[in-house]
Amino acid sequence: MNNYDKIATAIDYISNNFREQPDLQQMAAAAHMSPFHFQRVFAEWAGVTPKKFLQYLTLTHAKNILKDTKATVFDAAFETGLSGTGRLHDLFINIESMTPGEFKNGGKALHINYSFAESPFGNILVASTPKGICHMAFADNREAALAALTAQFPNATFTQMVDLIQQNTLYIFTQDWSRLSDIKLHLKGTAFQLKVWEALLKIPMGNLTTYSDLARRIDHPNASRAVGTAVGQNPVAFLIPCHRVIKATGELGQYHWGSIRKTAMVGWEAAKTNPNEY
Structure with missing residues (x-):
């Protein structure tokens, strides 16, 4: 799916840089898209904005879910x-x-x-x-x-x-x-x-x-x-x-079909079940 490939590129970037809390322009640039187009495509895929999705990928969020x-x-x-x-x-x-x-x-x-x-x-x-x-x-x-x-x-x-x-x-x-x-x-x-x-x-x-x-x-x-x-x-x-x-540390860890895909799945599910969180 073409959109997923673009989103996966952005998620790879977000996963490696979430501690710096990248803004929309930085995330869109990683996906080689304009901020407007990236925001629309991402929201269609995840059901939430890239900024909210970024929050779902933080260690704090994962640790809270585990707790x-x-x-x-x-x-x-x-x-x-x-x-x-x-x-x-x-x-x-x-x-x-x-x-x-x-x-x-x-x-x-x-x-x-x-x-x-x-x-x-x-x-x-x-x-x-x-x-x-x-x-x-x-x-x-x-x-x-x-x-x-x-x-x-x-x-x-x-x-x-x-x-x-x-x-x-x-x-x-x-x-x-x-x-x-x-x-x-x-x-x-x-x-x-x-x-x-x-x-x-x-x-x-x-x-x-x-x-x-x-x-x-x-x-x-x-x-x-x-x-x-x-x-x-x-x-x-x-x-x-x-x-x-x-992992018990809150890190997502590896996945048989790719760690980026795992990150996408965890974030996507969090967005679908908690769309109004934060």
Whole structure:
């Protein structure tokens, strides 16, 4: 998406210079746009001004979210088993694990549909079995993204087509809740990985957690490193929100699909859930 590429350039600049609180002209120059055009494009993408978005990317904001999350909405969502707060309305994301028979012999028993689509964070590859979404990844390079998918299931049957499962899932980016029914994920993973991914689903949109806190919530308080590995192996971008896990210091840290994209996602979600903050 062309606008995302421009916005990503600006976010890269903002991320590296937020301590200096750059003004609109400086941010626009980083994106090679006029201030007026940059302000309009950015507001269309994020729903807030660049200045407000900049505030969402500060360490103070991240630390406040972490502090508030520990005692409020994350606990409630986690305890009730919800995938989010009231902002998510009726959206529930459920994981069904693949049986050994479904992925043995390189997934020979699986028929997988796949397609490419645009998201607010760039091109995306989404793949599904008849039981649900099995893979979703950002596809800056389509050939490489498809190769990564087929490497997971080398003997599966692949068909390039958009099915209803994919179509329904992609509505999450438009936040058109009226068109969303339950989203089902059909994933291959160890029992530990599935437990971590299920815990990730309970981090509400606009909130953040840490690796150590996530480990504590799945009753493995000493397994922060293993939790971090499982988070990094998440096969479903954005839907399983591994981008909401950050360092205890408040720094956003790395991300499988790029740290700038992670920064964009965290800021975008903060803007969508707290548009009147500050």
